[in-house]
Amino acid sequence: MEDKKKILIVDDEENHRFMLKLHLEDEYVVDEASNGVEALSSVESNHYDLILLDIKMDLMDGLTFLSHLRRKGMNTPVIVISAFNNVRTAVEAMKLGAVDYITKPVDVKVLKKQIEELLSSKSGEEEVKIVDDYYYEGVYSENGLGKIIDLLKMVAPTDATVLIMGESGTGKELIARSIHNNSPRKGKPFLAVNCAALNENLIESELFGHEKGAFTGADKAKPGKFELADGGTIFLDEIGELPLQTQAKLLRVLQDKTFERVGGLKTLKTDARIVAATNRNLEEMVKEGKFREDLYFRLNVFPVFVPPLRERKNEIPLLLNFFIKKYSEKFQKIIKGYSDDYLKVLMKYNFPGNIRELENIVERSIILCRGEMLTRDLLPPLKMENSSSKKSSMKEHEKILIEKALKETNGNKSKAAELLGISRKTLHNKIKEYNIEV
Known part of the structure; x- marks a missing residue:
């Protein structure tokens, strides 16, 4: 006997979830979530063949959930459930990858037909294309990670x-x-x-x-x-x-x-x-x-x-936006961004704790923030490293990594640069600076 397909209903109206589940559970395995946050937790621990997604919800609305879903590389087919006065938003959801939408009040017969056609055809998950051909949970720049x-x-x-x-x-x-x-x-x-x-x-x-x-x-x-x-x-x-x-x-x-x-x-x-x-x-x-x-x-x-954050500082703004979104949702705050002086201080900092330290700084800033922007006064005291001993230690570590990369590639500078995540020109300059024999 073929296993039942699995559907997740995401809607903050309990009665509406109950009604949908009542009509679908004979044919499908049905799970429920009352908002986007709960739904993200469910999709991370379960496989679903289809998601029925309401647009307007507390904590995390449908569009935000759909955006997170696609960014995580999850290509589960989504049917958006929209109120009559919210069709424009439903169209926005289609742009984010929703495969169809249906308006409230839901005609169950129409919905069941849509679900049947979607799950019985090849128009579902298998045909949803991933824009990037490599799924990575974090963020990165082309010239960095x-x-x-x-x-x-x-x-x-x-x-x-x-x-x-x-x-x-x-x-x-x-x-x-x-x-x-x-x-x-x-x-x-x-x-x-x-x-x-x-x-x-x-x-x-x-x-x-x-x-x-x-x-x-x-x-x-x-x-x-x-x-x-x-x-x-x-x-x-x-x-x-x-x-x-x-x-x-x-x-x-x-x-x-x-x-x-x-x-x-x-x-x-x-x-x-x-x-x-x-x-x-x-x-x-x-x-x-x-x-x-x-x-x-x-x-x-x-x-x-993996180069330290101090060597790929161009990724700090990307990481800031990523962590601001993560923790503003976690603490249910509206944080629109950060001030120029907030970023300026971080760009000068060497981050001995790397990305983990940056994440902790952003989390702390959002907890303390009373407005909608992260400002310099929210930053913890940061010790700007200027000591020659620290620089010497960093350079010694860098020299060891370069020597190792050259050894692994039998002296091929192009391949060594690729392994290190730096340009060939930068590698050439470092070899000269550290007097490394190739």
């Missing part, structure tokens, strides 16, 4: 292991998620593990699972992340923090896709793709005996270097 996105487009469809390198807060997990979401594995689990946050005694249980009685407190068997992520992607953040003993077991997973649970004898298989990330120099750790060389080479199949 966009250069890395071009690399990700090539590696995402493969099963290659990816090693993402960059400072804390640069968005490495977002990049890992984008690799998963643009791969054939996107319908399977994406599981993230922060290796630095786990106790050394628990990390193996977390990754590989354990059998009942394997250690004190193990009162029942538990599958690990590699079992749960089978067919999907496992993201190992801060991979450099793994103990050497665990590194040996991870190497085996990379080599032959097998492992045993802690305290178990049965050999298990996994088809999880590994994407790892680190803010540490793994090559230096290998030299110091803190990271296995064979594991490093297994992980470093496709290295991706």
Whole structure:
């Protein structure tokens, strides 16, 4: 028997939702949401074949929800339900990708016919085209993170292991998620593990699972992340923090896709793709005996270097708009933008905490804001780095990354520049500045 199609009704009128559900639930599985915020939460955790969307709602209206839906790369067909005096808005919804609209009061027979035709034909989700051919949850500019996105487009469809390198807060997990979401594995689990946050005694249980009685407190068997992520992607953040003993077991997973649970004898298989990330120099750790060389080479199949925010400041205005929209909706405030002096201060700041720090600054500003614009007085005290020691440290880190990129590309400057997300001319100048031998 064929599974029922699944429909989400988004409407702030409870009686209207009840009426629609009553007429549709015999033929379809029907979920409800009372506003756009609830609906976004539902579509992130469920697959829907169709969404029936009211336009006028509190918290988040239909147009805003539809805009978010498309920006997230979700192409679920949407039928807009509009009042008679709101047809113009319904047309705006069509421009945002709605496939049809129907006016209130709803003629249920007409609606059911529209739904049947839409779901039985190929005019639904399969024919909705994504404008961008790579879905990334955040924002970026062509001259910033966009250069890395071009690399990700090539590696995402493969099963290659990816090693993402960059400072804390640069968005490495977002990049890992984008690799998963643009791969054939996107319908399977994406599981993230922060290796630095786990106790050394628990990390193996977390990754590989354990059998009942394997250690004190193990009162029942538990599958690990590699079992749960089978067919999907496992993201190992801060991979450099793994103990050497665990590194040996991870190497085996990379080599032959097998492992045993802690305290178990049965050999298990996994088809999880590994994407790892680190803010540490793994090559230096290998030299110091803190990271296995064979594991490093297994992980470093496709290295991706994420530049810090201070090196792609042209993306700060884009990120500001993104976070303002996110947190103004979260705190139910009307924030129209930011003042010139607010942006000016941020453009001068070096952001040691990168994008994560910028997000925290915007969230704090919106909480404190009494008007409709973010102004300079809402900013926390920001320490502008001018010390020579800080600059020296930054330059040393930059030099190491450039040397690594040149080594990975066998001295090919064009490919090295591409890996680093900078122009060939900039790379040439940096090589000259740091006296790097090619």
